[in-house]
Amino acid sequence: MYESYYGFTERPFQLTHNSNWFFASRLHKKALAYLQYGLTQGEGFIVITGDVGTGKTTLASQLLSMLNQDEIVARQIVTSKLQPDDLIRMIASSFNLKVEENNKASYLDAIYIFLKRLHSQHRRALLLVDEAQNLPLESIEELRMLSNFQIDGKPLLQSFLLGQNELNPIIQAPNMEQFRQRIIASSNLVPxxxxxxxxxxxxxxxxxxxxxxxxxxxxxxxxxxxxxxxxxxxxxxxxxxxxxxxxxxxxxxxxxxxxxxxxxxxxxxxxxxPASPQNIKSESEAPAATSPSPxxxxxxxxxxxxxxxxxxxxxxxxxxxxxxxxxxxxxx
Missing domain, CATH: 1.10.8 (Helicase, Ruva Protein; domain 3)
Structure with missing residues (x-):
């Protein structure tokens, strides 16, 4: 509506990501550098956390736009409270894998065969897990188990986790020690x-x-x-x-x-x-209606x-x- 009035070629503050419009603040540069470093390592986990709206998904999209698709097959999934079996199905679906039987073993087998095929083509798989704070501990542990798919000691699948700050205490849980040992870099985005x-x-x-x-x-x-x-x-x-x-x-x-x-x-x-229950009074007791301040x-x-x-x-x-x-x- 206002684009022609100000002479814009497009709306400057639209919410959809445009890789050409990536604004690299000091912390976004650092986080993107960690993601790129993780790619060069080809193993382990990279964890990026931050408050809602600080740019985690934008970072993931920016990374995907920079990849050489002849070398890396990348997929991004957005998670809800997925149990381990459902997470495995979602990962298989994201790589367009088909299975003959609807059970976990069949999905894992399909994923492993796919990863081995990529390896034979001198390619590898990358999984970006967005909103990772929604995953239960068992599902995060499942991601660690997937990193055990290896050939000649080289992992076939690498995962990056992006999540809100609630992800940090999940990862710091006592029973997540094995997962923490595989994190090669982490960064926290702040406003x-x-x-x-x-x-x-x-x-x-x-x-x-x-x-x-x-x-x-x-x-x-x-x-x-x-x-x-x-x-x-x-x-x-x-x-x-x-x-x-x-x-x-x-x-x-x-x-x-x-x-x-x-x-x-x-x-x-x-x-x-919404009105607070403790502030609701009967009509006879209520004063003149006023709007609460922010x-x-x-x-x-x-x-x-x-x-x-x-x-x-x-x-x-x-x-x-x-x-x-x-x-x-x-x-x-």
């Missing part, structure tokens, strides 16, 4: 600091085709405070800010504009917040409501864009 948030915003704007300053300098501290330096939240907020700029015809975005959007979102969050909400609730609210609005904007485009085409 961007303010200078990186500014660089991130300017980078995305430049990649979208903007060649002149759009945001005034005092905007960035507001974005940092509200987003807490989490890239996904920056994207959601900035997309909304650019929409406001387009609707109100601002060629330059000021701190006042950013604050206006933040206020709107905060009000939306407050109105969407500060009164738990941080998890605030983040969830923020993401859901903005994502719903971005979906609506996209639908409006498509409708406008259809009508323009019909007019021609």
């Amino acid at each position: 961007l600091i303010e200078v990186e948030t500014k660089e991130y915003i300017q980078f995305r704007l430049h990649m979208a085709g903007l060649n002149h300053p759009l945001l005034e300098d005092d905007c960035f501290s507001l974005v940092q405070t509200f987003s807490r330096g989490i890239p996904r939240r920056i994207n959601l907020l900035m997309d909304r800010v650019l929409l406001l700029g387009y609707l109100e015809q601002h060629k330059t975005i000021s701190a006042e504009h950013v604050q206006s959007v933040i206020n709107e979102i905060s009000e939306e969050i407050a109105h969407q917040a 500060a009164a909400l738990g941080s998890a609730s605030v983040q969830q409501l923020l993401d859901e609210s903005l994502e719903q609005k971005l979906k609506l904007i996209k639908e409006l864009d498509e409708l406008i485009l259809q009508r323009q085409q019909q007019a021609k």
